[in-house]
Amino acid sequence: MSGEGKRYDASDIEVLEGLTAVRKRAGMYVGSTGERGLHELVFAVVSEAVNDVLTQGAGRVDVTLMADGGVRVTDDAPAPPFEAPAAGDIGGPGLEPRLATLYAGAGPGDRNSVYVGAFSLGLVVATALSSRLTAEVRREGVRRAQEYARGVALAPPAAVGSATGTGKTITFWPDTEIFETARCSFAVLAERFRQVAFLNRGLEISLTDERPNGQARLERFRYSDGVRDFVAALDAEAGGSLHPDVIGFQREDPRMAGTMEIALHWGGRDAEGVRGFANGRLTREGGTHVDGFRDGVTAAVTAYARERGLPAATDTGSIADRIGRGLTAVVSVKLDRPEYLGPIRGLLGNTEVRVCVAEAVHHHLGAWFEEHPERAEAVVGEIVRTPV
Incomplete structure (x- = not known):
């Protein structure tokens, strides 16, 4: 092939900053833009919740397929602050870095990490590949929340009310500009959550389907004998x-x-x-x-x-x-x-x-x-x- 008349230099290199790379090459981060990739998006959020819950030995994660096409994942883990911890403080990254930064997942990457899906990039893929995402933390009697649209934070985290207990809720709407379908399979999610509950005794996972034109369902998984x-x-x-x-x-x-x-x-x-x-x-x-x-x-x-x-x-x-x-x-x-x-x-x-x-x-x-x-x-x- 002749290269005559054609030159390649630095001006031909496209640099993708922030979460643009995830949105432009979604298949590289969740496996596909079809139903399989959609499930991986859900698994990424559930992985974070499960890992946070298991830091206390046991706990509960509730997943809801909402009527408007969104997915809500709630846990009762010790809630992280939104902000990154100060230098010298113990603990993992704050929630905001996990939502907005690649490779800032909560899992320590060792035997204590549980991977629900095939990939392990964490919450940031949901931030990038959702048309809208809201994150809420219940901590020290206060509810704080932050909202993103297609990977961009709309405002800093802010207090939105009082709270009882502890934990966090991530609600996201998969972006139909990226995914071929935004309808998850209840059966596929339920089977994987069941496996995860078997493999982590004391963990409870529930899956609720609130979507129209389907059978209203709720399944809970918890196994004391692993x-x-x-x-x-x-x-x-x-x-x-x-x-x-x-x-x-x-x-x-x-x-x-x-x-x-x-x-x-x-x-x-x-x-x-x-x-x-x-x-x-x-x-x-x-x-x-x-x-x-x-x-x-x-x-x-x-x-x-x-x-x-x-x-x-x-x-x-x-x-x-x-x-x-x-x-x-x-x-x-x-x-x-x-x-x-x-x-x-x-x-x-x-x-x-x-x-x-x-x-x-x-x-x-x-x-x-x-x-x-x-x-x-x-x-x-x-x-x-x-x-x-």
Whole structure:
């Protein structure tokens, strides 16, 4: 290709300042300008609320799909001030920087961070990609609010009345100049909020639909037994239950700089259902946490079968191929430094996680086998005798 007559210099470079870049390239920040991107916009706001709530160990987040097309997200977390803290003060950024500055999210970026969506840019994407956004803080007996229009603050934060309790409310209207649709799927949001509640015991999330031409709905999600409840629900939905016990445990391991929470159950189905999560994200392609889980189950089943002289007990490879028959499991790890392979973060790559998870599963499952010999005999016997 000839460059004759054509020159490229600094005058051809377009510099996008502030939130203009987010508005002009919305797909880069929420994945698409279709329904999937719209849901990511909601997830970004809910992520901030969930992370703020979990700083106190538990709490509540209420999400409402409003009749006029807006989305309201309210939490009861210790409310941040609007302004950034003074130099030397402890705590994260104030609410105003989180609304108006890229990469100023509330999450610390470690095992204590929960990611509801695939992206993690925080409230600022909602500020940029909404035709209108209002933020309200209830703090120290006062309600303060601020309003934005397409990424621009209309006025500084101001007191608007008295308040009881604490928390914040973010209400936003997705910009129809950017998104192909402004109507969220209740089912998609509800399924993801349900997962987040399972993965963070003590957290309560509600979803209310007030929109016209639809069924008025309210669903609440809160699970005291965490991923054990998750596995029980998945197994019930699949119509299984040969052995009613759900085996579950939690463990911290400094070698992987994080924690794991794992639950599993063998039911009466042929299909396998193992789901992996890393810092709340569903890892659709699996990764080292799921590989470690399979290693640990194989080791525990093999050891038990060999001790009792069960058929095929010497063929570890064959047992590894069989353990998934009728198995439902959730493998959730929360890491200070999660490493993902690929741009969509669907595959966890931390190498140390595999060994840590495998050892923990082998230990806890082996102990369960010893404590429940009759049920262990039924489970392991079925595995070693089932044709591959």
